[in-house]
Amino acid sequence: MPDTLKSIAVLTSGGDAPGMNAAIRAVVRKGIYHDLKVYGVKRGFEGLIHGEFREMNLGSVADIVHRGGTVLMTARSPEMKTQEGQQKAIEQLRMRGIDGLIVIGGDGSFRGAQALSAQGIKVVGVPGTIDNDIAGTDLTIGFDTAVNTVVEAVSKIRDTATSHERTFIVEVMGRDCGSIALQAGLACGAESILVPEIPFDLDDIITKLRRGHRRGKNHSIILVAEGAGSAYKLGEDLHTRSGFDTRVTILGHLQRGGNPSALDGVLASGMGGKAVEILLAGESDMMTAYVNQEVTGVPLSIAFGPRRPFNRALYDLAGELAI
Ligand code: F6P
Numbered sequence: 001m002p003d004t005l006k007s008i009a010v011l012t013s014g015g016d017a018p019g020m021n022a023a024i025r026a027v028v029r030k031g032i033y034h035d036l037k038v039y040g041v042k043r044g045f046e047g048l049i050h051g052e053f054r055e056m057n058l059g060s061v062a063d064i065v066h067r068g069g070t071v072l073m074t075a076r077s078p079e080m081k082t083q084e085g086q087q088k089a090i091e092q093l094r095m096r097g098i099d100g101l102i103v104i105g106g107d108g109s110f111r112g113a114q115a116l117s118a119q120g121i122k123v124v125g126v127p128g129t130i131d132n133d134i135a136g137t138d139l140t141i142g143f144d145t146a147v148n149t150v151v152e153a154v155s156k157i158r159d160t161a162t163s164h165e166r167t168f169i170v171e172v173m174g175r176d177c178g179s180i181a182l183q184a185g186l187a188c189g190a191e192s193i194l195v196p197e198i199p200f201d202l203d204d205i206i207t208k209l210r211r212g213h214r215r216g217k218n219h220s221i222i223l224v225a226e227g228a229g230s231a232y233k234l235g236e237d238l239h240t241r242s243g244f245d246t247r248v249t250i251l252g253h254l255q256r257g258g259n260p261s262a263l264d265g266v267l268a269s270g271m272g273g274k275a276v277e278i279l280l281a282g283e284s285d286m287m288t289a290y291v292n293q294e295v296t297g298v299p300l301s302i303a304f305g306p307r308r309p310f311n312r313a314l315y316d317l318a319g320e321l322a323i
Pocket of ligand 1: 015106129130131173174175226256
């Protein structure tokens with residue numbers, strides 16, 4: 001272990017995701033286990049720039065492993081995109097003698113991490129976002145919980161859809177990525193799944209719904225990723241062109257809350273621990289990643305490369321099963 005590493009800081013940035021607290025806990029406890037001083041930075045890069053640090057102890061992360069959100073709080077920071085903001089952040093770290101920074105967040109947060117790394121700060125990114133849209137890792141912290149939340153919500157919506165013989169358009173998050181819609185749609189048996197990665201044709205959807213109706217199936221769920229278009233517009237068009245009784249539900253930020261699933265708890269603990277190991281080994285400019293069912297470290301730049309291809313086979317399977 002290089003003898004220079006004495007103190008590190010951790011922050012959460014961008015949209016929160018279930019499991020971030022488990023990752024914070026892992027960073028703090030693993031750091032203390034290895035005799036490091038560990039600081040928590042409040043409100044992401046905003047807090048880094050404005051000096052909102054607090055030294056963490058074992059008790060600071062007690063009773064949070066199972067809780068959603070982030071005890072460090074989070075923010076999106078336009079100032080961090082500027083050279084002045086980055087300079088202030090670096091000064092705050094140097095002033096406290098902090099040798100390494102762990103950034104838990106999505107690819108926007110990793111841009112800030114990369115900028116600090118380019119200016120000599122030792123940085124490790126931990127992918128935390130419900131969107132699962134970061135290249136180089138098969139999973140991001142929070143995705144599994146969000147998918148489970150959608151499946152649970154859709155099963156409730158299906159109850160009322162069945163009773164009223166309605167077609168529900170359910171919009172889920174994911175920015176420009178259809179992973180939540182795909183996985184949740186397959187798991188809950190959605191009749192159609194609309195994602196930004198694959199163009200859709202309203203006529204095909206209507207044909208499918210009519211085929212279902214002829215078989216006596218008078219309710220349907222269409223799961224739409226937010227990046228695939230407006231659920232309200234789709235609902236209107238569908239009603240106008242098919243006459244089906246249609247309702248729209250936007251699941252929204254419900255998907256960002258809740259206790260992390262066991263998978264997210266394990267992933268977040270593993271990634272938090274790995275991030276500290278990377279710093280202890282004297283490495284920097286890295287990201288923790290879940291590859292071939294193992295937590296590992298990869299260069300941070302991979303996060304900005306081409307994303308894992310959309311799982312077309314799973315999408316086609318979902319279509320075949322919802323015939
Ligand atoms: O990146 C996570 C995410 O929840 C996206 O799925 C969504 O598009 C966005 O954040 C919403 O951001 P905000 O909470 O700032 O409205």
